[in-house]
Amino acid sequence: MSMRPAGYAVQNISKHVWKLPGDSNIYYLDLGAKVIIDTSERPQRAKMDLFLSKFVDFSKIDLVIFTHFHLDHVGNFDAFPNARLVASRAEIEDFRKDVYGAVLDKNLAEKFKHANLVAIEDIQLPRGLEVIPSPGHTRGSICIWYPAEKILFSGDTLFPVGIGRTDLPTSVPDEMPKTLAKLTQYNFKTLCAGHDYGLEQL
Numbered sequence: 001m002s003m004r005p006a007g008y009a010v011q012n013i014s015k016h017v018w019k020l021p022g023d024s025n026i027y028y029l030d031l032g033a034k035v036i037i038d039t040s041e042r043p044q045r046a047k048m049d050l051f052l053s054k055f056v057d058f059s060k061i062d063l064v065i066f067t068h069f070h071l072d073h074v075g076n077f078d079a080f081p082n083a084r085l086v087a088s089r090a091e092i093e094d095f096r097k098d099v100y101g102a103v104l105d106k107n108l109a110e111k112f113k114h115a116n117l118v119a120i121e122d123i124q125l126p127r128g129l130e131v132i133p134s135p136g137h138t139r140g141s142i143c144i145w146y147p148a149e150k151i152l153f154s155g156d157t158l159f160p161v162g163i164g165r166t167d168l169p170t171s172v173p174d175e176m177p178k179t180l181a182k183l184t185q186y187n188f189k190t191l192c193a194g195h196d197y198g199l200e201q202l
């Protein structure tokens, strides 16, 4: 039986967390500060405008956290006019070295080059969120831990079934085992992954 959500309606994950499911998922957290984790791929913009905008005014988003810079996570980086755009310093460094290798889409990389990116290490995160450096899928991948509700936002590092690829231009395959070992120490109740790979089989 398929558990893939019908349509693209926004799902409530917990008291403070919502999800716009798609081929790539977008998460919205209302922690006083309003936070988006990943922005899916560019063609999802219409669905964001149709559904996610009913839950939050995009101009009120304070912070957009990118787990990494692949095209299906930064596709709508420009949908939130007043947000700070943050990712790990390593991810930003690799992007500056090779924009295509980091994004995997030339047109999007050209647009994204003009974004004002801030290292997540240099900002004060909203209270209750922690960054877990998670090199593997990309060198600069991060997961976000929300201990109050035991939610792990895992980007493309960990899926409901399986793990992210480590054969892409900014991947560091040798680091993935250490990252996965680290993640097993987080006692998460809910996995909020970048993609729902595997759910169809459960």
Ligand SMILES: [Zn+2]
Binding pocket: 068, 070, 137, 156
């Ligand atoms: Zn990815």
